[in-house]
Amino acid sequence: MKIGGPRLVAAATGYGRARMLKLRSLVFLPVLLAASCVFSRQDVNEPIEIAVVRSFEPGKTTAREVVERLGAPTEVVQLGRRTAYRYDCSTEKSTVLFLLVINFANQDSRSDRVWVFFDEKDVLTHCGTWFGTHRTQYALPWEDVHEKSDNDARDAERAGAVR
Amino acid sequence: MKGLLGSLAAWPLLLAGCVTGKYTHVSVNEPLLPEHMAALSPGTDTLGTCLDRLGAPNRVFEYRVGPDRTAGMALLWVWRDESGWGIEVSGAVKDVSGSVSYDQLNKELPGCVLWFSPELVLEGWRMGRIGELLRGRIRPSPADQG
Incomplete structure (x- = not known):
């Protein structure tokens, strides 16, 4: 005697599939429960004062005056009879999303030079500047945090960063 | 059911952090854009005009030193904007721990070099991988000559 028919078999299979999906969801539940985020920031060297740098006058300011105002440079380069001093600092903001089996990390680093x-x-004959540390952001790796509007908004908050 | 059991069996390894996949994005410094570079005019532009347009470089090098110690200079900009997938496997065997990782970020960094004559007029510029741009840049030192 045949018990059930094609309909009953199909229903049973459907029930089994649904149960299996539920079980699989439970297996991956720890991924959600154990998720964690890390934010870290690393600054190298003291920030450079923009107003001090803008006060330098080519043809007038001397190396001695620059060192008196900015302190010791990071690097001194001999260029034949000329010399060049480098002052810089950098900021790095890192974000990591841990999902146990897979991690997503973003590292955003910018410098003032x-x-x-x-x-x-x-x-002093020439002075070249770039100020970018204020543009760093915490973000996830698929985000673009350096669109023009982002940079413009952050530049507006730091006086003198852009001439 | 086999797939489910396989998933459960993998948990001890995964929970211990032995095997992890990763997706990483690294962004370091602003890149020099091609349109910035196209506006440069070798033979006309000077150190001053280039610094005004491009901002401060990452490094400055001595270039073409003459017998009278006059010299030109080379300015280097370098940046990085990469993302990629990777996998990390770590474990310990007989008190020796170790980890192996592979990712797609180990590429040479892009950069740009501008060369200036001793009169500080732009002679030329080139974009590329910094390993190629700076090849043979360092002159021999007494220590190297041994």
Whole structure:
């Protein structure tokens, strides 16, 4: 005697599948429960004061005055008879999302850089600047945090960053 | 059912952090854009105009030193904006622990170099991998000559 028919078999199979899906969901539940985030920030060197850098005058300011105002440079480069001093600092913001079996990490690093060039008499000839540490952001790896609007908004909050 | 059991069997390894997949994005410094570079004019632009347009470089090097110690200079910009998948496997065998990782971020960094004559006029520029751009840059030192 045949018990049930094609309909009953189909119903039983459907029930089994649903149960299996539920079990599988439970297996991956720890991924959600054990998820964690880490935010870290690393700053290298003291921030550079923009107003001080903008006060330098090529043809007038001397190497001695630059060192008196900014302190010791990170690097001194000999360029024949000329010299160049590098001042810099950087900020790095890192975000990591741990999901046990898979991690998502983002590292965003920007720097402030000032190069001052002197002639053989140690008088300033050129000054090159870039200020970017204020643009760093915590983000997940699929986010673009350096669109023009992002950068413009952050530049507006730091006086003198962009000439 | 076999798949379910397989998933459960993998948990001890995964929970112990022995095997992890990762997706990483690294962004370091702003890149110099091609349109910035296209606006440069070798023979006309000077150190001053280039610094005004491009901002401060990451590094400055001595270039073409003459017998009278006059020299030009080379300015280097370097940046990084990469993302990729990777996998990390770690464990311990007989008190020796170790970890092996592989990812797609180990590529050479892109950069740009501008060369200036001793008169500080732009001679030329090149974008590429910094390993290629700076090849043979360092002049021999007494220590190297041994």
